[in-house]
Amino acid sequence: MDNVKALSEFKEYMQIEKNYSSLTVLHYTKDIESFFQFMKEQGIVNLAKAEYFDARLFVSKLFDESYKRSSISRKISSLRSFYAYLMREGKVEQNPFQMLALPKKEKRLPSFFYEVEMEKLLQSQFDDGPIGQRDQLLLELLYSTGIRISEAESLKLENIDFSVGTILVYGKGKKERYIPFGSYARDLLRIYINDGRQQLLQKGKKNHSFLFVNFRGGPLTARGMRDILNKIMDQAAMHAHIHPHMLRHTFATHMLNNGADLRSVQELLGHSNLSSTQVYTHVTKEHLRKTYQSFHPRA
Incomplete structure:
Protein backbone atom coordinates (compact mmCIF):
# COMPACT_ATOMS: atom_id res chain seq x y z
CA MET A 1 0.00 0.00 0.00
CA GLU A 89 -11.54 0.96 4.12
CA GLY A 90 -10.18 -2.59 4.43
CA LYS A 91 -6.58 -1.55 3.80
CA VAL A 92 -5.14 -2.77 7.11
CA GLU A 93 -6.24 -5.47 9.56
CA GLN A 94 -5.12 -3.88 12.82
CA ASN A 95 -4.73 -0.50 14.48
CA PRO A 96 -1.34 -0.48 16.28
CA PHE A 97 -2.25 2.76 18.09
CA GLN A 98 -5.64 1.57 19.37
CA MET A 99 -4.41 0.18 22.71
CA LEU A 100 -1.69 2.78 23.23
CA ALA A 101 -2.34 4.87 26.35
CA LEU A 102 -2.16 8.63 26.04
CA PRO A 103 0.53 10.21 28.24
CA LYS A 104 -0.78 11.94 31.33
CA LYS A 105 -0.86 15.69 31.02
CA GLU A 106 1.78 17.69 32.85
CA LYS A 107 0.39 19.15 36.05
CA ARG A 108 1.14 22.85 36.00
CA LEU A 109 1.36 24.52 39.36
CA PRO A 110 -0.90 27.57 39.59
CA SER A 111 0.92 30.90 39.47
CA PHE A 112 0.56 33.18 42.47
CA PHE A 113 2.03 36.30 44.08
CA TYR A 114 4.41 36.06 47.01
CA GLU A 115 3.27 38.02 50.06
CA VAL A 116 5.72 40.86 49.44
CA GLU A 117 4.49 41.14 45.84
CA MET A 118 0.86 41.12 46.94
CA GLU A 119 1.57 43.81 49.51
CA LYS A 120 3.15 45.97 46.80
CA LEU A 121 0.03 45.57 44.67
CA LEU A 122 -2.27 46.42 47.56
CA GLN A 123 -0.22 49.53 48.33
CA SER A 124 -0.71 50.86 44.80
CA GLN A 125 -1.78 54.49 44.60
CA PHE A 126 -5.51 54.83 43.99
CA ASP A 127 -7.24 58.19 43.59
CA ASP A 128 -10.01 59.15 45.98
CA GLY A 129 -12.64 59.36 43.25
CA PRO A 130 -15.30 56.73 42.46
CA ILE A 131 -13.11 54.84 39.95
CA GLY A 132 -10.21 54.64 42.38
CA GLN A 133 -12.51 53.45 45.18
CA ARG A 134 -13.96 50.75 42.95
CA ASP A 135 -10.61 49.53 41.64
CA GLN A 136 -9.04 49.32 45.09
CA LEU A 137 -12.04 47.39 46.39
CA LEU A 138 -11.95 44.96 43.46
CA LEU A 139 -8.30 44.09 44.11
CA GLU A 140 -8.81 43.74 47.86
CA LEU A 141 -11.97 41.64 47.57
CA LEU A 142 -10.56 39.21 45.01
CA TYR A 143 -7.48 38.63 47.16
CA SER A 144 -9.14 38.57 50.57
CA THR A 145 -11.98 36.21 49.61
CA GLY A 146 -10.55 34.15 46.74
CA ILE A 147 -13.76 34.47 44.71
CA ARG A 148 -13.80 33.86 40.96
CA ILE A 149 -14.04 36.81 38.59
CA SER A 150 -17.48 35.59 37.46
CA GLU A 151 -18.60 35.54 41.10
CA ALA A 152 -17.37 39.11 41.59
CA GLU A 153 -19.19 40.15 38.41
CA SER A 154 -22.53 38.82 39.73
CA LEU A 155 -22.11 40.11 43.29
CA LYS A 156 -25.00 42.31 44.48
CA LEU A 157 -25.53 44.59 47.47
CA GLU A 158 -27.99 42.16 49.05
CA ASN A 159 -25.25 39.50 49.07
CA ILE A 160 -23.16 41.53 51.54
CA ASP A 161 -23.80 41.09 55.27
CA PHE A 162 -21.84 43.65 57.27
CA SER A 163 -23.20 42.40 60.59
CA VAL A 164 -21.29 39.12 60.36
CA GLY A 165 -18.74 40.17 57.73
CA THR A 166 -19.65 37.71 54.96
CA ILE A 167 -20.62 37.74 51.31
CA LEU A 168 -23.00 35.27 49.70
CA VAL A 169 -21.52 33.92 46.48
CA TYR A 170 -23.15 31.86 43.75
CA GLY A 171 -20.46 29.61 42.32
CA LYS A 172 -20.37 26.97 39.63
CA GLY A 173 -23.64 25.11 39.24
CA LYS A 174 -25.40 27.90 41.17
CA LYS A 175 -23.96 26.51 44.41
CA GLU A 176 -24.17 28.96 47.28
CA ARG A 177 -21.41 29.60 49.79
CA TYR A 178 -20.72 32.25 52.41
CA ILE A 179 -17.25 33.74 52.55
CA PRO A 180 -15.96 36.00 55.34
CA PHE A 181 -14.17 39.23 54.49
CA GLY A 182 -11.67 41.12 56.64
CA SER A 183 -11.49 44.61 58.10
CA TYR A 184 -9.65 46.05 55.08
CA ALA A 185 -12.37 44.87 52.70
CA ARG A 186 -15.09 46.04 55.12
CA ASP A 187 -13.73 49.59 55.20
CA LEU A 188 -13.34 49.76 51.42
CA LEU A 189 -16.83 48.32 50.89
CA ARG A 190 -18.44 50.97 53.10
CA ILE A 191 -16.59 53.84 51.42
CA TYR A 192 -17.34 52.63 47.90
CA ILE A 193 -21.00 51.71 48.47
CA ASN A 194 -21.82 54.99 50.23
CA ASP A 195 -19.77 57.25 47.97
CA GLY A 196 -18.10 56.06 44.75
CA ARG A 197 -20.81 53.64 43.66
CA GLN A 198 -23.52 56.26 44.18
CA GLN A 199 -21.59 58.74 42.03
CA LEU A 200 -21.18 56.23 39.21
CA LEU A 201 -24.89 55.33 39.27
CA GLN A 202 -25.92 59.00 39.23
CA LYS A 203 -23.52 59.76 36.39
CA GLY A 204 -25.06 57.05 34.23
CA LYS A 205 -28.58 57.62 35.56
CA LYS A 206 -28.82 53.89 36.27
CA ASN A 207 -30.37 51.95 39.12
CA HIS A 208 -29.40 48.33 39.86
CA SER A 209 -28.01 46.33 42.77
CA PHE A 210 -24.76 45.02 41.25
CA LEU A 211 -21.83 45.90 43.49
CA PHE A 212 -19.27 46.75 40.82
CA VAL A 213 -20.26 49.54 38.45
CA ASN A 214 -18.58 50.80 35.27
CA PHE A 215 -18.04 54.48 34.44
CA ARG A 216 -21.37 54.57 32.59
CA GLY A 217 -23.25 53.36 35.65
CA GLY A 218 -23.91 49.84 34.35
CA PRO A 219 -22.69 46.55 35.84
CA LEU A 220 -18.93 46.05 35.46
CA THR A 221 -18.12 43.03 33.28
CA ALA A 222 -15.45 40.39 33.86
CA ARG A 223 -13.52 41.79 30.90
CA GLY A 224 -13.61 45.24 32.46
CA MET A 225 -12.30 43.77 35.71
CA ARG A 226 -9.36 42.17 33.88
CA ASP A 227 -8.49 45.52 32.31
CA ILE A 228 -8.57 47.17 35.73
CA LEU A 229 -6.22 44.56 37.23
CA ASN A 230 -3.74 44.98 34.38
CA LYS A 231 -3.81 48.74 34.88
CA ILE A 232 -3.04 48.26 38.58
CA MET A 233 -0.08 46.03 37.65
CA ASP A 234 1.28 48.72 35.34
CA GLN A 235 0.92 51.39 37.99
CA ALA A 236 2.75 49.20 40.53
CA ALA A 237 5.58 48.79 37.97
CA MET A 238 5.33 45.01 38.29
CA HIS A 239 6.40 43.62 34.95
CA ALA A 240 4.19 40.57 34.85
CA HIS A 241 0.85 39.69 33.35
CA ILE A 242 -1.95 39.35 35.88
CA HIS A 243 -5.10 37.34 35.44
CA PRO A 244 -7.89 37.31 38.01
CA HIS A 245 -7.35 33.65 38.85
CA MET A 246 -3.85 34.53 40.09
CA LEU A 247 -5.48 36.36 42.99
CA ARG A 248 -7.58 33.27 43.74
CA HIS A 249 -4.42 31.13 43.62
CA THR A 250 -2.67 33.66 45.87
CA PHE A 251 -5.52 33.62 48.38
CA ALA A 252 -5.40 29.81 48.66
CA THR A 253 -1.60 29.63 48.80
CA HIS A 254 -1.28 32.31 51.49
CA MET A 255 -4.02 30.66 53.56
CA LEU A 256 -2.21 27.32 53.53
CA ASN A 257 1.21 28.90 54.07
CA ASN A 258 -0.13 30.55 57.20
CA GLY A 259 -1.59 27.36 58.67
CA ALA A 260 -5.15 27.02 57.32
CA ASP A 261 -6.39 23.45 56.94
CA LEU A 262 -7.15 22.05 53.52
CA ARG A 263 -10.86 21.42 54.15
CA SER A 264 -11.48 25.03 55.16
CA VAL A 265 -9.72 26.34 52.06
CA GLN A 266 -11.74 23.89 49.95
CA GLU A 267 -14.97 25.28 51.37
CA LEU A 268 -13.90 28.89 50.90
CA LEU A 269 -12.92 28.27 47.28
CA GLY A 270 -16.11 26.36 46.54
CA HIS A 271 -14.34 23.26 45.24
CA SER A 272 -16.51 20.17 44.98
CA ASN A 273 -13.52 17.83 45.28
CA LEU A 274 -10.62 18.09 47.68
CA SER A 275 -8.28 17.10 44.85
CA SER A 276 -8.93 20.49 43.23
CA THR A 277 -7.68 22.20 46.39
CA GLN A 278 -4.73 19.88 46.95
CA VAL A 279 -2.84 21.42 44.03
CA TYR A 280 -2.10 24.35 46.36
CA THR A 281 -0.26 22.07 48.76
CA HIS A 282 2.16 21.41 45.89
CA VAL A 283 2.59 25.16 45.53
CA THR A 284 3.40 25.57 49.21
CA LYS A 285 5.83 22.64 49.10
CA GLU A 286 7.57 24.21 46.12
CA HIS A 287 7.78 27.48 48.03
CA LEU A 288 9.35 25.69 51.00
CA ARG A 289 11.80 23.88 48.74
CA LYS A 290 12.98 27.12 47.14
CA THR A 291 13.28 28.76 50.55
CA TYR A 292 15.38 25.86 51.81
CA GLN A 293 17.66 25.91 48.78
CA SER A 294 18.11 29.67 49.07
CA PHE A 295 18.95 29.86 52.76
CA HIS A 296 20.24 26.55 54.10
CA PRO A 297 24.07 26.40 54.00
CA ARG A 298 24.08 22.72 53.00
CA ALA A 299 21.16 22.79 50.55
Whole structure:
Protein backbone atom coordinates (compact mmCIF):
# COMPACT_ATOMS: atom_id res chain seq x y z
CA MET A 1 0.00 0.00 0.00
CA ASP A 2 1.36 3.41 -0.96
CA ASN A 3 1.71 5.64 2.11
CA VAL A 4 1.38 8.92 0.21
CA LYS A 5 -1.79 7.77 -1.55
CA ALA A 6 -3.29 6.53 1.73
CA LEU A 7 -2.61 9.88 3.39
CA SER A 8 -4.04 11.78 0.43
CA GLU A 9 -7.28 9.77 0.63
CA PHE A 10 -7.45 10.31 4.39
CA LYS A 11 -7.03 14.07 3.94
CA GLU A 12 -9.89 14.04 1.44
CA TYR A 13 -12.00 12.09 3.96
CA MET A 14 -11.25 14.66 6.69
CA GLN A 15 -12.07 17.60 4.43
CA ILE A 16 -15.24 16.27 2.82
CA GLU A 17 -16.81 13.78 5.24
CA LYS A 18 -15.57 15.16 8.56
CA ASN A 19 -15.53 18.82 7.47
CA TYR A 20 -12.35 19.49 9.44
CA SER A 21 -10.70 22.90 9.19
CA SER A 22 -7.61 23.31 7.04
CA LEU A 23 -5.52 23.83 10.20
CA THR A 24 -6.76 20.56 11.72
CA VAL A 25 -6.02 18.68 8.50
CA LEU A 26 -2.53 20.20 8.47
CA HIS A 27 -1.85 19.00 12.05
CA TYR A 28 -3.06 15.48 11.22
CA THR A 29 -0.91 15.43 8.09
CA LYS A 30 2.26 16.46 9.93
CA ASP A 31 1.65 13.91 12.69
CA ILE A 32 1.15 11.09 10.19
CA GLU A 33 4.15 12.14 8.11
CA SER A 34 6.34 11.99 11.22
CA PHE A 35 5.31 8.34 11.58
CA PHE A 36 6.15 7.76 7.90
CA GLN A 37 9.66 9.02 8.62
CA PHE A 38 9.89 6.66 11.60
CA MET A 39 8.75 3.74 9.40
CA LYS A 40 11.49 4.56 6.91
CA GLU A 41 14.11 4.59 9.68
CA GLN A 42 12.87 1.26 11.05
CA GLY A 43 12.54 -0.45 7.67
CA ILE A 44 8.77 -0.94 7.96
CA VAL A 45 7.73 -1.48 4.36
CA ASN A 46 4.10 -0.33 4.55
CA LEU A 47 1.35 0.75 6.94
CA ALA A 48 -0.15 -2.75 7.16
CA LYS A 49 3.12 -4.11 8.58
CA ALA A 50 3.27 -1.72 11.57
CA GLU A 51 2.44 -3.40 14.90
CA TYR A 52 1.73 -2.36 18.47
CA PHE A 53 5.43 -2.71 19.35
CA ASP A 54 6.31 -0.28 16.56
CA ALA A 55 3.77 2.24 17.84
CA ARG A 56 5.30 2.02 21.33
CA LEU A 57 8.79 2.46 19.92
CA PHE A 58 7.62 5.52 17.98
CA VAL A 59 6.26 7.10 21.16
CA SER A 60 9.47 6.28 23.07
CA LYS A 61 11.43 8.06 20.34
CA LEU A 62 9.20 11.13 20.74
CA PHE A 63 9.90 11.20 24.49
CA ASP A 64 13.63 10.86 23.80
CA GLU A 65 13.41 13.85 21.49
CA SER A 66 11.81 15.88 24.34
CA TYR A 67 8.40 16.36 22.76
CA LYS A 68 5.78 17.75 25.11
CA ARG A 69 3.24 15.26 26.45
CA SER A 70 0.44 17.23 24.80
CA SER A 71 2.18 16.95 21.40
CA ILE A 72 2.73 13.21 21.86
CA SER A 73 -0.93 12.73 22.79
CA ARG A 74 -2.00 14.58 19.67
CA LYS A 75 0.24 12.44 17.44
CA ILE A 76 -1.14 9.24 18.97
CA SER A 77 -4.71 10.47 18.43
CA SER A 78 -3.97 11.47 14.84
CA LEU A 79 -2.46 8.09 14.00
CA ARG A 80 -5.20 6.22 15.82
CA SER A 81 -7.79 8.01 13.66
CA PHE A 82 -5.73 7.41 10.53
CA TYR A 83 -5.53 3.68 11.16
CA ALA A 84 -9.22 3.50 12.09
CA TYR A 85 -9.97 4.98 8.67
CA LEU A 86 -7.64 2.48 6.97
CA MET A 87 -9.35 -0.41 8.77
CA ARG A 88 -12.76 0.88 7.70
CA GLU A 89 -11.54 0.96 4.12
CA GLY A 90 -10.18 -2.59 4.43
CA LYS A 91 -6.58 -1.55 3.80
CA VAL A 92 -5.14 -2.77 7.11
CA GLU A 93 -6.24 -5.47 9.56
CA GLN A 94 -5.12 -3.88 12.82
CA ASN A 95 -4.73 -0.50 14.48
CA PRO A 96 -1.34 -0.48 16.28
CA PHE A 97 -2.25 2.76 18.09
CA GLN A 98 -5.64 1.57 19.37
CA MET A 99 -4.41 0.18 22.71
CA LEU A 100 -1.69 2.78 23.23
CA ALA A 101 -2.34 4.87 26.35
CA LEU A 102 -2.16 8.63 26.04
CA PRO A 103 0.53 10.21 28.24
CA LYS A 104 -0.78 11.94 31.33
CA LYS A 105 -0.86 15.69 31.02
CA GLU A 106 1.78 17.69 32.85
CA LYS A 107 0.39 19.15 36.05
CA ARG A 108 1.14 22.85 36.00
CA LEU A 109 1.36 24.52 39.36
CA PRO A 110 -0.90 27.57 39.59
CA SER A 111 0.92 30.90 39.47
CA PHE A 112 0.56 33.18 42.47
CA PHE A 113 2.03 36.30 44.08
CA TYR A 114 4.41 36.06 47.01
CA GLU A 115 3.27 38.02 50.06
CA VAL A 116 5.72 40.86 49.44
CA GLU A 117 4.49 41.14 45.84
CA MET A 118 0.86 41.12 46.94
CA GLU A 119 1.57 43.81 49.51
CA LYS A 120 3.15 45.97 46.80
CA LEU A 121 0.03 45.57 44.67
CA LEU A 122 -2.27 46.42 47.56
CA GLN A 123 -0.22 49.53 48.33
CA SER A 124 -0.71 50.86 44.80
CA GLN A 125 -1.78 54.49 44.60
CA PHE A 126 -5.51 54.83 43.99
CA ASP A 127 -7.24 58.19 43.59
CA ASP A 128 -10.01 59.15 45.98
CA GLY A 129 -12.64 59.36 43.25
CA PRO A 130 -15.30 56.73 42.46
CA ILE A 131 -13.11 54.84 39.95
CA GLY A 132 -10.21 54.64 42.38
CA GLN A 133 -12.51 53.45 45.18
CA ARG A 134 -13.96 50.75 42.95
CA ASP A 135 -10.61 49.53 41.64
CA GLN A 136 -9.04 49.32 45.09
CA LEU A 137 -12.04 47.39 46.39
CA LEU A 138 -11.95 44.96 43.46
CA LEU A 139 -8.30 44.09 44.11
CA GLU A 140 -8.81 43.74 47.86
CA LEU A 141 -11.97 41.64 47.57
CA LEU A 142 -10.56 39.21 45.01
CA TYR A 143 -7.48 38.63 47.16
CA SER A 144 -9.14 38.57 50.57
CA THR A 145 -11.98 36.21 49.61
CA GLY A 146 -10.55 34.15 46.74
CA ILE A 147 -13.76 34.47 44.71
CA ARG A 148 -13.80 33.86 40.96
CA ILE A 149 -14.04 36.81 38.59
CA SER A 150 -17.48 35.59 37.46
CA GLU A 151 -18.60 35.54 41.10
CA ALA A 152 -17.37 39.11 41.59
CA GLU A 153 -19.19 40.15 38.41
CA SER A 154 -22.53 38.82 39.73
CA LEU A 155 -22.11 40.11 43.29
CA LYS A 156 -25.00 42.31 44.48
CA LEU A 157 -25.53 44.59 47.47
CA GLU A 158 -27.99 42.16 49.05
CA ASN A 159 -25.25 39.50 49.07
CA ILE A 160 -23.16 41.53 51.54
CA ASP A 161 -23.80 41.09 55.27
CA PHE A 162 -21.84 43.65 57.27
CA SER A 163 -23.20 42.40 60.59
CA VAL A 164 -21.29 39.12 60.36
CA GLY A 165 -18.74 40.17 57.73
CA THR A 166 -19.65 37.71 54.96
CA ILE A 167 -20.62 37.74 51.31
CA LEU A 168 -23.00 35.27 49.70
CA VAL A 169 -21.52 33.92 46.48
CA TYR A 170 -23.15 31.86 43.75
CA GLY A 171 -20.46 29.61 42.32
CA LYS A 172 -20.37 26.97 39.63
CA GLY A 173 -23.64 25.11 39.24
CA LYS A 174 -25.40 27.90 41.17
CA LYS A 175 -23.96 26.51 44.41
CA GLU A 176 -24.17 28.96 47.28
CA ARG A 177 -21.41 29.60 49.79
CA TYR A 178 -20.72 32.25 52.41
CA ILE A 179 -17.25 33.74 52.55
CA PRO A 180 -15.96 36.00 55.34
CA PHE A 181 -14.17 39.23 54.49
CA GLY A 182 -11.67 41.12 56.64
CA SER A 183 -11.49 44.61 58.10
CA TYR A 184 -9.65 46.05 55.08
CA ALA A 185 -12.37 44.87 52.70
CA ARG A 186 -15.09 46.04 55.12
CA ASP A 187 -13.73 49.59 55.20
CA LEU A 188 -13.34 49.76 51.42
CA LEU A 189 -16.83 48.32 50.89
CA ARG A 190 -18.44 50.97 53.10
CA ILE A 191 -16.59 53.84 51.42
CA TYR A 192 -17.34 52.63 47.90
CA ILE A 193 -21.00 51.71 48.47
CA ASN A 194 -21.82 54.99 50.23
CA ASP A 195 -19.77 57.25 47.97
CA GLY A 196 -18.10 56.06 44.75
CA ARG A 197 -20.81 53.64 43.66
CA GLN A 198 -23.52 56.26 44.18
CA GLN A 199 -21.59 58.74 42.03
CA LEU A 200 -21.18 56.23 39.21
CA LEU A 201 -24.89 55.33 39.27
CA GLN A 202 -25.92 59.00 39.23
CA LYS A 203 -23.52 59.76 36.39
CA GLY A 204 -25.06 57.05 34.23
CA LYS A 205 -28.58 57.62 35.56
CA LYS A 206 -28.82 53.89 36.27
CA ASN A 207 -30.37 51.95 39.12
CA HIS A 208 -29.40 48.33 39.86
CA SER A 209 -28.01 46.33 42.77
CA PHE A 210 -24.76 45.02 41.25
CA LEU A 211 -21.83 45.90 43.49
CA PHE A 212 -19.27 46.75 40.82
CA VAL A 213 -20.26 49.54 38.45
CA ASN A 214 -18.58 50.80 35.27
CA PHE A 215 -18.04 54.48 34.44
CA ARG A 216 -21.37 54.57 32.59
CA GLY A 217 -23.25 53.36 35.65
CA GLY A 218 -23.91 49.84 34.35
CA PRO A 219 -22.69 46.55 35.84
CA LEU A 220 -18.93 46.05 35.46
CA THR A 221 -18.12 43.03 33.28
CA ALA A 222 -15.45 40.39 33.86
CA ARG A 223 -13.52 41.79 30.90
CA GLY A 224 -13.61 45.24 32.46
CA MET A 225 -12.30 43.77 35.71
CA ARG A 226 -9.36 42.17 33.88
CA ASP A 227 -8.49 45.52 32.31
CA ILE A 228 -8.57 47.17 35.73
CA LEU A 229 -6.22 44.56 37.23
CA ASN A 230 -3.74 44.98 34.38
CA LYS A 231 -3.81 48.74 34.88
CA ILE A 232 -3.04 48.26 38.58
CA MET A 233 -0.08 46.03 37.65
CA ASP A 234 1.28 48.72 35.34
CA GLN A 235 0.92 51.39 37.99
CA ALA A 236 2.75 49.20 40.53
CA ALA A 237 5.58 48.79 37.97
CA MET A 238 5.33 45.01 38.29
CA HIS A 239 6.40 43.62 34.95
CA ALA A 240 4.19 40.57 34.85
CA HIS A 241 0.85 39.69 33.35
CA ILE A 242 -1.95 39.35 35.88
CA HIS A 243 -5.10 37.34 35.44
CA PRO A 244 -7.89 37.31 38.01
CA HIS A 245 -7.35 33.65 38.85
CA MET A 246 -3.85 34.53 40.09
CA LEU A 247 -5.48 36.36 42.99
CA ARG A 248 -7.58 33.27 43.74
CA HIS A 249 -4.42 31.13 43.62
CA THR A 250 -2.67 33.66 45.87
CA PHE A 251 -5.52 33.62 48.38
CA ALA A 252 -5.40 29.81 48.66
CA THR A 253 -1.60 29.63 48.80
CA HIS A 254 -1.28 32.31 51.49
CA MET A 255 -4.02 30.66 53.56
CA LEU A 256 -2.21 27.32 53.53
CA ASN A 257 1.21 28.90 54.07
CA ASN A 258 -0.13 30.55 57.20
CA GLY A 259 -1.59 27.36 58.67
CA ALA A 260 -5.15 27.02 57.32
CA ASP A 261 -6.39 23.45 56.94
CA LEU A 262 -7.15 22.05 53.52
CA ARG A 263 -10.86 21.42 54.15
CA SER A 264 -11.48 25.03 55.16
CA VAL A 265 -9.72 26.34 52.06
CA GLN A 266 -11.74 23.89 49.95
CA GLU A 267 -14.97 25.28 51.37
CA LEU A 268 -13.90 28.89 50.90
CA LEU A 269 -12.92 28.27 47.28
CA GLY A 270 -16.11 26.36 46.54
CA HIS A 271 -14.34 23.26 45.24
CA SER A 272 -16.51 20.17 44.98
CA ASN A 273 -13.52 17.83 45.28
CA LEU A 274 -10.62 18.09 47.68
CA SER A 275 -8.28 17.10 44.85
CA SER A 276 -8.93 20.49 43.23
CA THR A 277 -7.68 22.20 46.39
CA GLN A 278 -4.73 19.88 46.95
CA VAL A 279 -2.84 21.42 44.03
CA TYR A 280 -2.10 24.35 46.36
CA THR A 281 -0.26 22.07 48.76
CA HIS A 282 2.16 21.41 45.89
CA VAL A 283 2.59 25.16 45.53
CA THR A 284 3.40 25.57 49.21
CA LYS A 285 5.83 22.64 49.10
CA GLU A 286 7.57 24.21 46.12
CA HIS A 287 7.78 27.48 48.03
CA LEU A 288 9.35 25.69 51.00
CA ARG A 289 11.80 23.88 48.74
CA LYS A 290 12.98 27.12 47.14
CA THR A 291 13.28 28.76 50.55
CA TYR A 292 15.38 25.86 51.81
CA GLN A 293 17.66 25.91 48.78
CA SER A 294 18.11 29.67 49.07
CA PHE A 295 18.95 29.86 52.76
CA HIS A 296 20.24 26.55 54.10
CA PRO A 297 24.07 26.40 54.00
CA ARG A 298 24.08 22.72 53.00
CA ALA A 299 21.16 22.79 50.55
